Amino acid sequence: MTPDIEKIEHLLNAKAFDELNVAERELVLAHLSGSAEYEHMRETLVRVKKVFVAEAASLAVDGDLKEQILNRFEQNKTRHPSLPERVATFFQTLVPSPAGRFAGALAVVLVVVSVGFFVWHKQQPEMAQQLLPPATEPQVVTLMDNTPPPIALAMEKAKGTTPPAESTELAGSTQAEPGMVSYDVVARADQDEFIVAGLADGKELYNKDAQTPTEDLKSPERSKFIVAEEQAPPVFLNQDGLYQYQNSRVADAGVKRDDNYSDAFKNYTPPVNTKKTEAESRVQEKSASVPQKPNAAAGSGYIRQEETVTVTESKKRKSNADATGALYEDVSVTSNIASASPVPVWPGVEGQTNPYTATLESVKAFFNKETGMAYRIGSQEYQKSKMARLSLTFNAKGIITKVHVSGDVNEAQKKAFIQRALQLPAFRFTPGAGKPLLEQTYVLELN
């Protein structure tokens, strides 16, 4: 693995080995033999830079050389540029970037076309009208100010109905009404399983039976479960700062807002859930589950040939150097396959060569696709950008059983990450790519 010199440099410049924290030491020791080597590198860089600076400062540039160069410059500016050249140079000075010049030229073309169309329209109004698209009624969907949040309506309808544990939808989930933005109130059937899995004691206490009276939820032992559930962020906060719980039984138990939540969370606006409907998701998943067989000709399904190629380049010297002084150009490039060996291929992550990384890449793609959040590993300068570490634990069914967030994030951001993770559908493991028997944790670094 190529060491990230930028990260290590930053540490070498900033800290002695003893001042490094655990993660920083781990990074350093992945590439260096120990603290002694680290300190040698640190000292070397400091001393080398001093040498370079002192050397450059003491270097005397020949004064005669400058005069000679400037004379040559004067001799070569005898030609008077023509008007088009001067205009072009003027614009080049104003808009140095090629992109800017292109945009300017495009703008001029558009103005000319628009003026021409306008003139023509005046002269040929009927014909121009036929070319214009018909005006359409603007479609506006707005949330009516005084309308209760959709989930509150769903909560009202859900009271006394079939429990959610047996279905994938809260009974009475609201349909979009005219003028309202629809929030997706679909709860995963295993939502409770996730919450319970993080609390060993709660697992025994929790009763998925729909007939369990809500009074039981108020018992001291069950309150432990309720507290754990309360720590999991709700679907959203309403304008009064009160949580609207997805689980109607918890809401019925009269659990109040946790005052330990940061005030910053009051301003948190949940994104409008644009998740597809379940039917659409199933259709997509079904079509995606058809395995890709890139090496169909070999007839072996998930196997491809990995080839080691030797590349030979031939260059020739040019008669004249180009603008940057390059004197050699490519003549030919030949590739010869030195060896070939079969390697497994997993659909969607064809570049991976072992089951764990294949699954990890699948998890990343899954998370990115479902949440729209980017992830990067090792591409940001260490400690110079906000990085979150999201740890997702899956069971064999692809259900997330634990979520842990750490890193340079505040409480509101942590809750946002957890909330998004909670809303993820079940993850489909790539066939044969390390499907866990019990639980497996994958760590993503997000920014």
Added chain:
Amino acid sequence: MLNLFGDIQKATDEHLMALAGKGNSRAFALIYDRYAGKMQWYFLRMLGKDSEKARDFTQDLFVKLAEKPHLFDTGKKFSTWIYTVAHNMCKNEYRKLSIRNHVSGDAIGVERKVSGENDKDLEMHVDKKTFEKMLEIELNLLDENHRTAFLLRYKEEMSIKEIADIMGTSEGTVKSRLFYTVKKLSEKLKAFEYN
């Protein structure tokens, strides 16, 4: 528009080159003042500390620039461009000469105390000047690509991307070269202590 008698000093390199392309001598002189020293130092380090050759190369570079300032595309970053030109000049020189400087440590009279038969047991007490000489030796022993990357990073403080653009290679390659150069140099120079 710039006030030629005041603000031109604060103009960017790209703007100065644009003005030089239009025949502005003062703009070109400013470019020379900003870069002549840097390029001479770069050539000095890349060409085995041959000061005559470094001067000649600096002269060649700026003569080219003086004769054809319009060769520079003002849409690009000037520092990257001029170092690319300098880098290619050095590459052409290496191909022509196929010379590497090998300097023996003994030739500079380094005082050594031999405390064991193994080289690792050698103990050297040198002064600062000798450290500089040893640094020069080790840099000259480096492959030119490693040396270029090292100088551009730790003297000119260029970014990895800029260095990759100048050298016509990938950022990963630059990172790898830098890391192993620093590691190797620190290994070679760790025996030295300041008095």
